[in-house]
Amino acid sequence: MKKLTRVNDFVIRFANVNGSGSASANNLFAKAVFRLGVPVSPKNIFPSNIQGLPTWYEVRVSEQGYLGRRGGYDFIVAVNGQTLEKDYDDLLPGGYFLYDSTRLLSDHFKRKDITPIGIPLTDICNREIENPKLRPLLKNILYVGAVAFLLDMDFSVLTDSITKQFSKKPKLAEPNIRCLELGFDYASKHFSDVCKLSVKRSDKLSTHILMDGNSATALGAVYSGATVAGWYPITPSTSVIEAFDKFTRQYRLDESKKRKAAIIQAEDELAALGIAIGASWNGARAFTATSGPGISLMNELLGLAYFTEIPVVLVNVQRAGPSTGMPTRTQQSDTLACAYASHGDTKHVLLFPCDPTECFQMAADSFDLAESLQTPVILMSDLDLGMNDHVCLPMEWDDSRKYCRGKVLDRDQLDSLTQDFGRYLDTDGDGVCYRTIPGTHPQKGAFFTRGSSHDEYAGYTEDTDVYKQCMERLSQKWETAKTLVPSPRIKVQDKAGDGGAIFYGTSTHAAYEAMEMLDKKGIALDTMRLRGFPFQNEVREFIDRHETLFVIEQNRDGQMRTLLMNELGFAPDKLISITHIDGTPIDARHICQSIETKLTQTLTPKGGAA
Amino acid sequence: MSSRRPVFRHPDLPKNDLGYTRRDYEGADSTLCAGCGHDSISNSIIQACFELSIEPHRVAKLSGIGCSSKTPAYFLRRSHGFNTVHGRMPSITTGANMANKELLYIGVSGDGDTASIGMGQFVHVARRNLNMVYIVMNNGCYGLTKGQDSATADKGSSSRKGRPNAFEAIDLCEMAVQLGAGFVARGFSGDKEQLVPILKAAMLHKGFALVDVISPCVTFNNNQTSTKSYQWVRDHMEATATFDVIPVRQEITAQYEKGATQSVALHDGTVIHLHKSDNSFDVTDRRSAVNALENHREKGQILTGILHVNQTLEDTHDILETTDKPLNQLTQKELCPGNQTLQQIFENYR
Structure with a gap:
């Protein structure tokens, strides 16, 4: 068996039961990689449930800076009995399978092409931790300690993280650090020189931050002077408002600690948007945040704002539809629903951020845009962008910037x-x-x-x-x-022929990586990353210049492709749909393979069929 | 069009404290049916604003959809108005109020707009105690779609269509009391003597004020078998009390008989003196209001007047602890924390 052997280039997946405290342990690991200066991309794939269902946390470590999903798993930490077999089967050949060896594995686990790493997590916890209530939580910290040894990580980064995290409660730091050490020590005793994957300190990250898109969006709203928010709780947009609440409680208080913001949890999404529209009508900058089912309800008031020409900002953190769909999984499936929301002839301005930096910038710009145009502006984020942490450069606020309030007569x-x-x-x-x-x-x-x-x-x-x-x-x-609206980002390759690729939002990182993969195989494509709707002439010209273009997106029906065809009048044959619809973030390998397959199909002689 | 008003203004028209005549509070010509109760309510709103010397441009008038919701065009032409969508006036008014706490918000709705499609928003604007006057022009039917029963139509009452309503009626006043509204009153469009002071008190009240006004639909629901007809309401109406609203600066001159009078001081110092027919009725007690409404309902009577006042409640802005200056007047300097702070915030993300 050939073990996977790589430095700063692998994907590790943690398989847990949700509600067991695994999220903070897994986050500790991702943050440690980040603090070692290595580009890292964690993705939380979680159920719509509070406790007891399977949840996964994938961390891609990439010295080269690929932040999209790659596809496939090189190392799996399997601590959920419910999914143990599937997790085992999903591991790539040459990979590593860390499991709780307190219970023996069944006959299913017979692969010869992987390296099993059995650590008696439960036994160690039962033996070493007196308080039974703490055991499930600390079991997670234990495997992080073991993983740190196996991946040859600088241990002090983890202990420093714990110390920082519990700086106000040092008593809690102590058992956490002890468990890290227990895991580390067990692995060093029993699995020395077993794992050929490693994390080495790097200088790839400089001033970077690790931030979720929803916090960045909320910060954008704070900086652009939003004062009124109406909202209704819905995954995955809730944390936009929670962050707006948190930031305004810190940075928007007057001398007597009264708030320079009004946040109202409404009775439903109709009222949430109604509140934002009423406030905007009355001269405040106002917004709401929601997701698919909320968009459906908001159609009524989006039409009102469009026709009465009231500026309003709507943040749509998309999730997998239709209907309730998969509330905790990601998609880009509201493109059409938002572009033409409401009855009658309506069209809405859309913005497509691809990372937290753009969430911040576009959220801030959206208020200028809405007020300049006196119409709704919808920021099209999604669960992957909104709720996962992303490595990005810190945003800057230009202190000389003036809010553009549009045509208002005083x-x-x-x-x-x-x-x-x-x-x-x-x-x-x-x-x-x-x-x-x-x-x-x-x-x-x-x-x-x-x-x-x-x-x-x-x-x-x-x-x-x-x-x-x-x-x-x-x-x-x-x-x-x-x-x-923001213009598209176009990359033209010298050697590119007639082919192009179009993508937007969170499909961006995986798409760029897929382009490099294709390039190595001799397939060069020019790319256009869409950042806003309506489409400018640049968009039309880019498509005009190419014979065939792949439209990469995360929905079943190729909604952006439909929008491009509908708005710009291109023939269906010209735009080929590359979709990813399973609710997990799109990955580079999938895009690469899909495009290769489509190319084979298109290049195959059609046998004279008209 | 029910009426055409001459443009001519007599120089001797009486003026209020601001120097405005009643004409300054009027709106466009009404397009409602001649004799519509809603026009009387519009006139009462005009009268109340005139008498209270309210600056017309410091009022925002909002409505939903329906005959009732057309009326904001027919009063206060110098005020901004917003005819929103069906049943959504409360949320839009909530947002407007959040943006500027200093204006007077008059929301106009109907029984369909409030008791059916907008029930959710009505309930929640009441429980948040938004500082607004919420006027329901209640005719028990859907006028614009030609007379279907609404959710406030009494069980057994029949409109011009002749079929008795089979469903229980919703009493918006009783609901509002239970929801914790600080001011609840019921008027009748045919009784301006009572309605104008009710509206004045509602406008002076800080917090949510519901004024449910029975307002007969002369076209579809003014027949003998309807409990929302002019005749029926006149025959079955009983008032909690007669009352005076004494604004803060006005000297109290009248002498009231002890025991039968209850005085309630409003937020700004205005005092409402109620001269009650039933001494056991306590306008500040929720239970008393609900009992009185239920007692009258059982007797087939319609209880009108001020039903409940509670001046001790915090309004939405108080609850949210918003700053004193209206949010829509805060400057960029007051709102934007600046780049230095932003960079400090990012320290938490490293």
Whole structure:
């Protein structure tokens, strides 16, 4: 058997029972790799459940800086009896299987192409830890200690992490450190020189941070001056608001400790968006965060905001649908539902962040964008981005930056108006009109917002021409939006032929890695990472320049491909769908294989079939 | 169109403390049916705002969908208005109020808009004690869709369609009391003498104020067999008390008989004096309000007037401990923690 032998380049998977405290232990491991300066990408694959169901935590260690999922597992820590056989079978040949040897393995476990590492975790805990309540928790720390030895990690990084974590409760640090040592010592005694995978200190990370997308999004909202949030708890978006709450409690208090933010947990998603729209209408920057089922409910009010032209920011942390779907698994399957949310002719501005840095930037920009365009802006995050930790560079806030509040008339401007104020008068010809905030002026600027058809002065109308003009002006505004949404990131390869690849959001990292894999096999593709909707001319031109393009995304139906075809009029043959729909983050090997397969199919002579 | 008002304004029209005439509080011409109770309520809102010398531009008027929800266009033309979507006025008003705590929020809804499609939002805006006046123009039917029974139609009552309503009626006032609303009153669009002071008290009250106004639908639900017709309400209406609302600056001159009068001081110092017909009724006691409503319901009567007042409650802003300055007036400097702080925050992510 050839053992997998690699330094700073492998995937380790922890298989646990959820609710057993494994998350913090596994996080301890990932953070240690990060603190050793090695690029690391942890993915928590967890059930929609509080206690007792299988959960996995995958950590990719990549000196080369690949942060997407690779596919396959080189080392498995299997401490969940329910999934033990499957975990065993999933291990790549040459890999390592660490299990709790307190119980003997059955006849199923007979692979000759892997290295079993049996450690009596339960026995050691029962023997060494007096308090039975602490045993299940500390069992997790025990295997982290063992893994640290097996991977030849600098042990002090782990102990320092524990010390830092329990700096306020040093008494709790002591048993944790002891368990780390117990695991480390057992492994060094029994499995010396067994594991050929290792983590070596590196200088690949400099000022990097390890952060989840939802926290970054919330920070973006804080920095861009959002003051009102309406929300309804839903996985995986809940932590956006929780983080916004935490940050505003720290950094948004007045002298008397009163809060410069109002966060309301609403009765449902309808009310959550209603609160954000009402606040925006009244001149505050406001937002809500939700996920698929919430988007379905919010359709009604998204249409209202679109037609009445009220800026509002909606964060959609997508999960696997349809219906309740898989609430704790990731997907990019709300693309179409968000692009055209609500009845009637509606279109919404979408932003596609690919990492926490962009979550922060795009969240901050989304308020400028919404107010400049006076329309909803939807930030299309997802569970993988929102809830997992990602290595990224720290964001910078330009202190000279001024919030762009859009066309809002203040009291003086109303006084100097030479004509009657018309809320929906397109005086600038860009489809965006001037609005006023309630309470601004005693005599001027009041208007009546309504979701029913309205004229340029916001008066009710059923005049067909007036209605038509209004709808056409909204199309004009859509053209203006194209000049404001973030442009795509295009990479052109010298040797690339007629092929291209298009992707967005969390498909990005795995897609770039897949492109390198393909490149090594002689398949060079130009790439375009979409960052916003509506699509600019650049997007059209990129597609025009190529004969065949692969659209890589995490949904069944190729929703972005449909959107590109629908908006830009491309023929279906030109855009080939590469999808990943099982609810886990997309991985590079899958993309690479899928594209190779499609290429073989397309290149095979069609035998004269018309 | 029920009425056309002349543009001419008589120079001798009475003015309020701000120098505004009643005309300054009017809105566009109503497009409701002639004789619609809702128009009377609009007029009462105009009268109440005029008498209280409220700056029209310091009012935000919001509504849902339905005949009732059209009315904000017919009063306070100088106020911003928002005709939202069906049943969602409470959430939009909540957001608006969060953005600026200093305006007066008048929400107008109907019985369909509140007791059916918007029940969830009504319940939650009440329990959050949002500082607003929530007016239900309650006619027991869906007017805009031609007279279907609504959830407040009494069991056995029949509209012009003639089929008796088979379902239990929802009493919004009784619900509001149970939900902890700080001000609950019921009026009748045909009794402006009572409705105007109710609205004034509701506007002066800090916190959630429900004013459920029975407002007959002259087109679909004003027949003899309907319990929401003008005639039926006049014949079966009984008031908790007659009352005076004495604003803070006004001297109290009237003498009230001891025992039968209850005085409640509002947040700003305004005092409501109630002259009760039944001395056992205590307007500050939730149980007393529910009992009185139930007793009258059993007797087939409609209890009107101020049903419950509790001035001790915190409103939503108090509960959330928001800063004194309206959130929509905070500057970038007051909101953005700056790059140095941002870099400090990132220390926790290393």
